[in-house]
Amino acid sequence: MYVIERHNDPATPGARDTVGGWPILPAGEPWPLCFCGERMILFFQFDIPADIAVFGGDHLLVFQCPTHNDAVVAKGVSDQLPPRFWDTPPPLYTAPGAFWRIMLHRDHTSPTPDPDEYLRPRRLDFRPATEQVTLWWPGEALSDGQDLDSAFTDHGIGLPEFKIGGVPSWIQGRESYTCPCGDNLVYVCQIPTDTGFDKHHHRPEQPDTFRFGQYGLFLGNETYVLACPAHCHPAAAWPVNQN
Template sequence: MILFFQFDIPEDIATFGGDHLLVFHCPTHNDAVVAQGASEQLPPGFWDTPPPLYTAPGAFWRIMLHRDDTSPAPDPDEYLRPRRLDLRPAAEHVTIWWPGDVLSDGQDLDSAFTDHGIGLREFKIGGVPSWIQGRESCTCPCGDNLVYVCQVPADTGFAKHHDRPEQLDTFRFGQYGLFLGNETYVLACPAHCHPAAAWPVNQN
Protein backbone atom coordinates (compact mmCIF):
# COMPACT_ATOMS: atom_id res chain seq x y z
CA MET A 1 0.00 0.00 0.00
CA ILE A 2 1.11 3.57 -0.57
CA LEU A 3 0.64 6.65 1.58
CA PHE A 4 -1.95 8.99 0.07
CA PHE A 5 -2.01 11.64 2.77
CA GLN A 6 -1.24 12.30 6.43
CA PHE A 7 -1.64 15.12 8.91
CA ASP A 8 -1.50 16.04 12.57
CA ILE A 9 -5.03 16.50 13.84
CA PRO A 10 -5.29 19.98 15.40
CA GLU A 11 -5.42 20.04 19.18
CA ASP A 12 -8.84 21.74 19.24
CA ILE A 13 -10.55 18.85 17.41
CA ALA A 14 -12.59 16.87 19.93
CA THR A 15 -11.52 13.31 20.79
CA PHE A 16 -8.66 13.04 18.26
CA GLY A 17 -6.79 16.32 18.73
CA GLY A 18 -3.03 15.63 18.80
CA ASP A 19 -3.29 12.33 16.87
CA HIS A 20 -1.42 11.73 13.63
CA LEU A 21 -3.59 10.24 10.86
CA LEU A 22 -2.25 8.34 7.84
CA VAL A 23 -4.30 6.98 4.92
CA PHE A 24 -2.86 4.11 2.84
CA HIS A 25 -4.38 2.54 -0.28
CA CYS A 26 -3.26 -0.10 -2.76
CA PRO A 27 -1.96 1.42 -6.04
CA THR A 28 -3.40 -1.38 -8.18
CA HIS A 29 -6.66 -2.33 -6.48
CA ASN A 30 -9.23 0.45 -6.61
CA ASP A 31 -12.69 -0.15 -5.21
CA ALA A 32 -15.30 1.11 -2.81
CA VAL A 33 -15.32 -0.30 0.72
CA VAL A 34 -18.25 -2.68 1.18
CA ALA A 35 -17.32 -5.52 3.50
CA GLN A 36 -19.01 -8.88 3.48
CA GLY A 37 -20.57 -9.66 6.81
CA ALA A 38 -19.77 -6.28 8.37
CA SER A 39 -22.71 -4.79 10.21
CA GLU A 40 -23.03 -1.82 12.52
CA GLN A 41 -21.35 -3.95 15.20
CA LEU A 42 -17.88 -4.85 13.95
CA PRO A 43 -16.73 -8.33 15.05
CA PRO A 44 -13.81 -9.08 17.41
CA GLY A 45 -10.43 -8.88 15.72
CA PHE A 46 -11.83 -6.76 12.89
CA TRP A 47 -8.94 -4.27 12.88
CA ASP A 48 -6.33 -7.03 12.73
CA THR A 49 -8.00 -8.91 9.87
CA PRO A 50 -10.80 -6.98 8.14
CA PRO A 51 -13.24 -9.31 6.37
CA PRO A 52 -12.90 -9.79 2.60
CA LEU A 53 -14.67 -7.40 0.27
CA TYR A 54 -17.03 -8.44 -2.50
CA THR A 55 -14.28 -8.12 -5.12
CA ALA A 56 -11.05 -8.57 -3.14
CA PRO A 57 -9.48 -11.21 -0.88
CA GLY A 58 -8.92 -8.65 1.89
CA ALA A 59 -8.64 -4.98 2.73
CA PHE A 60 -6.75 -2.89 0.15
CA TRP A 61 -6.59 0.15 2.44
CA ARG A 62 -5.41 1.00 5.93
CA ILE A 63 -6.00 4.07 8.08
CA MET A 64 -3.73 4.57 11.06
CA LEU A 65 -3.99 6.85 14.09
CA HIS A 66 -1.17 7.25 16.60
CA ARG A 67 0.07 9.64 19.27
CA ASP A 68 3.64 8.46 19.76
CA ASP A 69 6.89 9.95 18.47
CA THR A 70 7.18 7.73 15.40
CA SER A 71 9.86 9.09 13.07
CA PRO A 72 9.31 9.73 9.35
CA ALA A 73 10.19 6.93 6.94
CA PRO A 74 13.66 7.42 5.42
CA ASP A 75 12.57 7.02 1.79
CA PRO A 76 9.96 9.03 -0.17
CA ASP A 77 6.97 7.29 -1.70
CA GLU A 78 7.64 5.93 -5.20
CA TYR A 79 4.14 6.44 -6.58
CA LEU A 80 2.72 9.80 -5.57
CA ARG A 81 4.32 13.22 -5.95
CA PRO A 82 4.76 14.99 -2.61
CA ARG A 83 2.40 17.85 -1.87
CA ARG A 84 2.08 19.99 1.23
CA LEU A 85 -1.27 19.90 3.02
CA ASP A 86 -2.01 23.21 4.73
CA LEU A 87 -4.81 23.33 7.29
CA ARG A 88 -6.65 26.46 8.35
CA PRO A 89 -9.60 27.06 10.66
CA ALA A 90 -12.92 27.80 8.95
CA ALA A 91 -16.56 28.20 9.88
CA GLU A 92 -18.83 25.23 9.23
CA HIS A 93 -22.09 25.84 7.37
CA VAL A 94 -24.79 23.32 8.22
CA THR A 95 -27.99 22.76 6.26
CA ILE A 96 -31.10 21.27 7.85
CA TRP A 97 -33.10 19.68 5.04
CA TRP A 98 -36.52 19.53 6.64
CA PRO A 99 -38.51 22.30 8.30
CA GLY A 100 -39.52 22.37 11.92
CA ASP A 101 -37.71 22.10 15.18
CA VAL A 102 -35.19 19.23 15.10
CA LEU A 103 -34.33 19.61 18.77
CA SER A 104 -35.60 16.88 21.05
CA ASP A 105 -36.02 17.34 24.78
CA GLY A 106 -32.67 17.99 26.41
CA GLN A 107 -30.74 18.10 23.10
CA ASP A 108 -28.47 21.06 22.47
CA LEU A 109 -28.11 22.80 19.12
CA ASP A 110 -24.64 21.38 18.37
CA SER A 111 -25.76 17.78 18.70
CA ALA A 112 -28.88 18.51 16.63
CA PHE A 113 -26.67 19.75 13.79
CA THR A 114 -24.52 16.65 14.07
CA ASP A 115 -27.54 14.33 14.10
CA HIS A 116 -29.71 16.04 11.48
CA GLY A 117 -27.55 18.51 9.54
CA ILE A 118 -25.42 18.28 6.42
CA GLY A 119 -22.05 20.04 6.50
CA LEU A 120 -19.94 21.48 3.71
CA ARG A 121 -18.66 19.08 1.03
CA GLU A 122 -14.92 19.73 1.16
CA PHE A 123 -11.72 18.27 2.54
CA LYS A 124 -12.02 18.94 6.25
CA ILE A 125 -11.13 17.72 9.72
CA GLY A 126 -13.92 17.85 12.27
CA GLY A 127 -17.10 19.78 11.63
CA VAL A 128 -20.27 18.09 10.43
CA PRO A 129 -20.14 15.35 7.76
CA SER A 130 -21.79 16.11 4.42
CA TRP A 131 -23.55 12.75 4.20
CA ILE A 132 -24.70 12.18 0.61
CA GLN A 133 -26.70 9.00 1.23
CA GLY A 134 -27.63 9.47 4.87
CA ARG A 135 -25.80 9.18 8.16
CA GLU A 136 -23.89 5.93 8.79
CA SER A 137 -22.50 4.60 12.04
CA CYS A 138 -20.52 1.61 13.28
CA THR A 139 -19.71 0.18 16.69
CA CYS A 140 -16.07 -0.76 17.29
CA PRO A 141 -15.27 -4.29 18.47
CA CYS A 142 -14.32 -2.69 21.80
CA GLY A 143 -17.91 -1.46 22.20
CA ASP A 144 -17.47 2.28 21.54
CA ASN A 145 -19.29 3.95 18.67
CA LEU A 146 -16.94 5.16 15.94
CA VAL A 147 -16.65 8.93 15.72
CA TYR A 148 -16.30 11.12 12.64
CA VAL A 149 -12.75 12.44 12.11
CA CYS A 150 -12.50 13.89 8.61
CA GLN A 151 -13.74 13.61 5.04
CA VAL A 152 -12.32 13.59 1.53
CA PRO A 153 -14.53 14.99 -1.26
CA ALA A 154 -15.52 12.90 -4.26
CA ASP A 155 -12.97 12.66 -7.08
CA THR A 156 -10.07 14.06 -5.06
CA GLY A 157 -6.98 13.33 -7.13
CA PHE A 158 -3.39 12.73 -6.00
CA ALA A 159 -0.72 13.45 -8.61
CA LYS A 160 1.47 10.46 -9.48
CA HIS A 161 5.08 10.34 -10.58
CA HIS A 162 5.33 10.33 -14.39
CA ASP A 163 6.93 6.88 -14.56
CA ARG A 164 4.22 5.19 -12.52
CA PRO A 165 1.41 3.28 -14.28
CA GLU A 166 -2.08 4.72 -14.48
CA GLN A 167 -4.41 3.52 -11.74
CA LEU A 168 -7.16 1.13 -12.80
CA ASP A 169 -10.69 2.55 -12.73
CA THR A 170 -9.41 6.01 -11.92
CA PHE A 171 -11.37 9.17 -12.71
CA ARG A 172 -8.51 11.40 -13.90
CA PHE A 173 -5.42 10.79 -16.06
CA GLY A 174 -2.15 11.35 -14.24
CA GLN A 175 -3.65 11.02 -10.77
CA TYR A 176 -4.52 8.29 -8.31
CA GLY A 177 -7.72 8.28 -6.31
CA LEU A 178 -9.14 6.71 -3.19
CA PHE A 179 -12.04 4.23 -3.20
CA LEU A 180 -13.12 4.77 -6.84
CA GLY A 181 -13.40 8.50 -6.18
CA ASN A 182 -16.28 8.10 -3.71
CA GLU A 183 -16.85 10.72 -1.06
CA THR A 184 -15.05 9.26 1.96
CA TYR A 185 -15.83 9.86 5.63
CA VAL A 186 -13.26 8.55 8.12
CA LEU A 187 -14.72 7.24 11.39
CA ALA A 188 -12.41 6.14 14.20
CA CYS A 189 -12.56 4.61 17.66
CA PRO A 190 -12.59 7.30 20.38
CA ALA A 191 -10.98 4.82 22.80
CA HIS A 192 -7.95 4.39 20.52
CA CYS A 193 -8.26 0.64 21.10
CA HIS A 194 -6.14 -0.22 18.03
CA PRO A 195 -3.75 1.85 15.85
CA ALA A 196 -5.82 0.90 12.80
CA ALA A 197 -9.25 1.41 14.40
CA ALA A 198 -10.59 3.63 11.61
CA TRP A 199 -13.21 2.91 8.95
CA PRO A 200 -13.67 4.69 5.59
CA VAL A 201 -17.37 5.13 4.81
CA ASN A 202 -17.86 5.55 1.04
CA GLN A 203 -20.88 7.30 -0.49
CA ASN A 204 -21.75 8.74 -3.90
Protein backbone atom coordinates in the same frame (compact mmCIF):
# COMPACT_ATOMS: atom_id res chain seq x y z
CA MET B 1 -13.18 22.77 11.49
CA TYR B 2 -10.14 23.04 9.24
CA VAL B 3 -10.09 22.91 5.46
CA ILE B 4 -7.10 20.96 4.13
CA GLU B 5 -5.22 22.84 1.40
CA ARG B 6 -2.77 21.18 -0.98
CA HIS B 7 0.23 23.01 -2.39
CA ASN B 8 2.64 22.50 -5.26
CA ASP B 9 5.56 22.94 -2.86
CA PRO B 10 7.49 19.66 -2.57
CA ALA B 11 7.39 17.94 0.81
CA THR B 12 10.80 17.22 2.29
CA PRO B 13 11.99 14.33 4.51
CA GLY B 14 10.60 14.77 7.99
CA ALA B 15 7.54 16.78 6.89
CA ARG B 16 4.48 15.63 8.80
CA ASP B 17 1.63 17.17 6.78
CA THR B 18 1.96 15.73 3.29
CA VAL B 19 0.54 14.06 0.25
CA GLY B 20 2.84 11.08 -0.27
CA GLY B 21 6.25 11.57 1.27
CA TRP B 22 7.86 9.79 4.19
CA PRO B 23 5.25 8.17 6.46
CA ILE B 24 5.53 8.64 10.21
CA LEU B 25 4.21 5.28 11.33
CA PRO B 26 3.03 4.19 14.79
CA ALA B 27 5.60 2.42 16.93
CA GLY B 28 5.97 -1.20 15.85
CA GLU B 29 3.78 -0.82 12.75
CA PRO B 30 5.43 -1.73 9.41
CA TRP B 31 4.60 -0.10 6.08
CA PRO B 32 1.11 -1.50 5.31
CA LEU B 33 0.67 -4.27 2.76
CA CYS B 34 -2.49 -5.05 0.81
CA PHE B 35 -4.07 -8.49 1.10
CA CYS B 36 -2.43 -9.12 -2.31
CA GLY B 37 1.02 -8.54 -0.79
CA GLU B 38 1.72 -5.22 -2.53
CA ARG B 39 2.99 -2.27 -0.52
CA MET B 40 0.30 0.37 -0.14
CA ILE B 41 0.51 3.99 -1.27
CA LEU B 42 0.69 6.72 1.36
CA PHE B 43 -2.02 9.04 0.06
CA PHE B 44 -1.67 11.61 2.83
CA GLN B 45 -0.70 12.14 6.45
CA PHE B 46 -1.02 15.03 8.87
CA ASP B 47 -1.03 16.11 12.50
CA ILE B 48 -4.60 16.76 13.62
CA PRO B 49 -4.85 20.26 15.16
CA ALA B 50 -4.95 20.24 18.93
CA ASP B 51 -8.36 21.90 19.18
CA ILE B 52 -10.15 19.13 17.25
CA ALA B 53 -12.25 17.10 19.67
CA VAL B 54 -11.17 13.55 20.58
CA PHE B 55 -8.31 13.23 18.07
CA GLY B 56 -6.48 16.55 18.47
CA GLY B 57 -2.73 15.86 18.60
CA ASP B 58 -2.98 12.54 16.74
CA HIS B 59 -1.04 11.84 13.55
CA LEU B 60 -3.29 10.45 10.80
CA LEU B 61 -2.07 8.34 7.86
CA VAL B 62 -4.24 7.08 4.97
CA PHE B 63 -2.96 4.25 2.71
CA GLN B 64 -4.43 2.26 -0.17
CA CYS B 65 -3.16 -0.43 -2.53
CA PRO B 66 -1.93 0.86 -5.93
CA THR B 67 -3.60 -2.07 -7.70
CA HIS B 68 -6.86 -2.56 -5.80
CA ASN B 69 -8.86 0.61 -6.28
CA ASP B 70 -12.32 -0.22 -4.95
CA ALA B 71 -15.05 1.09 -2.71
CA VAL B 72 -15.42 -0.33 0.80
CA VAL B 73 -18.84 -1.96 0.69
CA ALA B 74 -19.43 -4.61 3.35
CA LYS B 75 -21.95 -7.40 2.90
CA GLY B 76 -24.59 -7.53 5.61
CA VAL B 77 -22.52 -5.63 8.16
CA SER B 78 -24.36 -4.23 11.17
CA ASP B 79 -23.08 -1.28 13.16
CA GLN B 80 -20.85 -3.69 15.15
CA LEU B 81 -17.55 -4.22 13.35
CA PRO B 82 -15.77 -7.57 13.83
CA PRO B 83 -12.58 -8.08 15.87
CA ARG B 84 -9.48 -6.67 14.17
CA PHE B 85 -11.57 -5.34 11.28
CA TRP B 86 -8.55 -3.32 10.16
CA ASP B 87 -6.73 -6.57 9.28
CA THR B 88 -9.70 -8.79 8.42
CA PRO B 89 -12.69 -6.63 7.48
CA PRO B 90 -16.22 -7.96 7.31
CA PRO B 91 -16.96 -9.67 3.96
CA LEU B 92 -16.68 -7.13 1.16
CA TYR B 93 -18.45 -6.98 -2.18
CA THR B 94 -15.31 -5.55 -3.76
CA ALA B 95 -12.29 -7.51 -2.46
CA PRO B 96 -11.39 -10.55 -0.35
CA GLY B 97 -9.44 -8.53 2.21
CA ALA B 98 -8.23 -5.14 3.38
CA PHE B 99 -6.72 -3.07 0.57
CA TRP B 100 -6.50 0.11 2.67
CA ARG B 101 -5.14 1.05 6.10
CA ILE B 102 -5.90 4.16 8.13
CA MET B 103 -3.89 4.82 11.29
CA LEU B 104 -3.88 7.36 14.10
CA HIS B 105 -1.22 7.60 16.78
CA ARG B 106 0.67 9.87 19.15
CA ASP B 107 3.95 7.97 19.22
CA HIS B 108 7.28 9.79 19.04
CA THR B 109 8.43 7.96 15.93
CA SER B 110 10.63 9.09 13.05
CA PRO B 111 9.79 9.13 9.34
CA THR B 112 10.60 6.04 7.31
CA PRO B 113 13.95 6.23 5.47
CA ASP B 114 12.28 5.84 2.08
CA PRO B 115 9.30 7.80 0.71
CA ASP B 116 6.18 6.62 -1.02
CA GLU B 117 7.05 5.56 -4.57
CA TYR B 118 3.82 6.50 -6.36
CA LEU B 119 2.71 10.01 -5.42
CA ARG B 120 4.58 13.26 -5.86
CA PRO B 121 5.29 14.46 -2.30
CA ARG B 122 3.50 17.72 -1.65
CA ARG B 123 2.89 19.91 1.37
CA LEU B 124 -0.47 20.23 3.16
CA ASP B 125 -1.73 23.24 5.11
CA PHE B 126 -4.82 23.78 7.24
CA ARG B 127 -7.13 26.78 7.12
CA PRO B 128 -9.57 27.39 9.99
CA ALA B 129 -13.07 27.61 8.57
CA THR B 130 -16.64 27.98 9.76
CA GLU B 131 -18.87 25.01 9.09
CA GLN B 132 -22.15 25.65 7.29
CA VAL B 133 -24.72 23.02 8.20
CA THR B 134 -27.97 22.29 6.43
CA LEU B 135 -30.56 20.74 8.75
CA TRP B 136 -32.87 18.73 6.52
CA TRP B 137 -35.50 17.64 9.06
CA PRO B 138 -35.70 20.29 11.78
CA GLY B 139 -39.24 19.45 12.83
CA GLU B 140 -38.49 15.76 13.26
CA ALA B 141 -35.13 16.42 14.88
CA LEU B 142 -36.45 18.81 17.51
CA SER B 143 -39.89 17.36 18.18
CA ASP B 144 -38.69 15.07 20.97
CA GLY B 145 -36.86 17.75 22.93
CA GLN B 146 -33.56 17.30 21.13
CA ASP B 147 -31.34 20.39 21.28
CA LEU B 148 -30.01 22.07 18.15
CA ASP B 149 -26.44 20.78 18.55
CA SER B 150 -27.53 17.15 18.66
CA ALA B 151 -29.95 17.78 15.79
CA PHE B 152 -27.03 18.95 13.67
CA THR B 153 -25.09 15.83 14.64
CA ASP B 154 -27.96 13.48 13.77
CA HIS B 155 -29.45 15.18 10.73
CA GLY B 156 -27.11 17.97 9.65
CA ILE B 157 -25.19 17.98 6.37
CA GLY B 158 -21.88 19.86 6.42
CA LEU B 159 -19.77 21.34 3.65
CA PRO B 160 -18.33 18.83 1.13
CA GLU B 161 -14.71 19.91 1.68
CA PHE B 162 -11.40 18.14 2.21
CA LYS B 163 -11.57 18.85 5.91
CA ILE B 164 -10.81 17.86 9.50
CA GLY B 165 -13.63 18.06 12.03
CA GLY B 166 -16.90 19.81 11.38
CA VAL B 167 -19.98 17.91 10.24
CA PRO B 168 -19.82 15.22 7.54
CA SER B 169 -21.62 16.05 4.28
CA TRP B 170 -23.43 12.71 4.19
CA ILE B 171 -24.63 11.94 0.66
CA GLN B 172 -26.62 8.80 1.48
CA GLY B 173 -27.43 9.41 5.12
CA ARG B 174 -25.53 9.22 8.38
CA GLU B 175 -23.69 5.96 9.13
CA SER B 176 -22.43 4.85 12.53
CA TYR B 177 -20.32 1.89 13.66
CA THR B 178 -19.14 0.36 16.91
CA CYS B 179 -15.54 -0.67 17.45
CA PRO B 180 -14.84 -4.20 18.70
CA CYS B 181 -13.66 -2.59 21.95
CA GLY B 182 -17.22 -1.33 22.52
CA ASP B 183 -16.77 2.39 21.77
CA ASN B 184 -18.69 4.05 18.97
CA LEU B 185 -16.45 5.23 16.14
CA VAL B 186 -16.15 9.02 15.84
CA TYR B 187 -15.87 11.12 12.68
CA VAL B 188 -12.35 12.45 12.02
CA CYS B 189 -12.14 13.88 8.50
CA GLN B 190 -13.61 13.81 5.01
CA ILE B 191 -12.25 13.43 1.46
CA PRO B 192 -14.59 14.82 -1.24
CA THR B 193 -15.71 12.97 -4.34
CA ASP B 194 -13.05 12.54 -7.06
CA THR B 195 -10.17 13.97 -5.04
CA GLY B 196 -7.07 13.20 -7.10
CA PHE B 197 -3.43 13.04 -6.02
CA ASP B 198 -0.66 13.65 -8.56
CA LYS B 199 1.45 10.61 -9.35
CA HIS B 200 5.08 10.38 -10.42
CA HIS B 201 5.27 10.46 -14.22
CA HIS B 202 6.96 7.06 -14.45
CA ARG B 203 4.23 5.28 -12.50
CA PRO B 204 1.39 3.51 -14.36
CA GLU B 205 -2.11 4.90 -14.45
CA GLN B 206 -4.29 3.72 -11.58
CA PRO B 207 -6.74 0.91 -12.37
CA ASP B 208 -10.29 2.24 -12.72
CA THR B 209 -9.00 5.78 -12.44
CA PHE B 210 -11.29 8.80 -12.68
CA ARG B 211 -8.54 11.21 -13.76
CA PHE B 212 -5.45 10.77 -15.94
CA GLY B 213 -2.17 11.45 -14.14
CA GLN B 214 -3.61 11.07 -10.65
CA TYR B 215 -4.43 8.36 -8.13
CA GLY B 216 -7.57 8.42 -6.00
CA LEU B 217 -9.02 6.72 -2.95
CA PHE B 218 -11.89 4.22 -3.07
CA LEU B 219 -12.86 4.80 -6.73
CA GLY B 220 -13.25 8.50 -6.03
CA ASN B 221 -16.18 7.99 -3.65
CA GLU B 222 -16.86 10.58 -0.98
CA THR B 223 -15.00 9.17 2.03
CA TYR B 224 -15.63 9.79 5.72
CA VAL B 225 -12.97 8.53 8.14
CA LEU B 226 -14.32 7.22 11.46
CA ALA B 227 -11.99 6.07 14.23
CA CYS B 228 -12.03 4.62 17.72
CA PRO B 229 -11.99 7.38 20.37
CA ALA B 230 -10.39 4.95 22.86
CA HIS B 231 -7.39 4.46 20.54
CA CYS B 232 -7.65 0.72 21.15
CA HIS B 233 -5.39 0.08 18.13
CA PRO B 234 -3.59 2.49 15.77
CA ALA B 235 -5.54 1.07 12.81
CA ALA B 236 -8.98 1.04 14.46
CA ALA B 237 -10.44 3.31 11.77
CA TRP B 238 -13.11 2.67 9.14
CA PRO B 239 -13.63 4.44 5.79
CA VAL B 240 -17.28 5.08 4.94
CA ASN B 241 -17.76 5.44 1.15
CA GLN B 242 -20.83 7.13 -0.35
CA ASN B 243 -21.75 8.45 -3.78
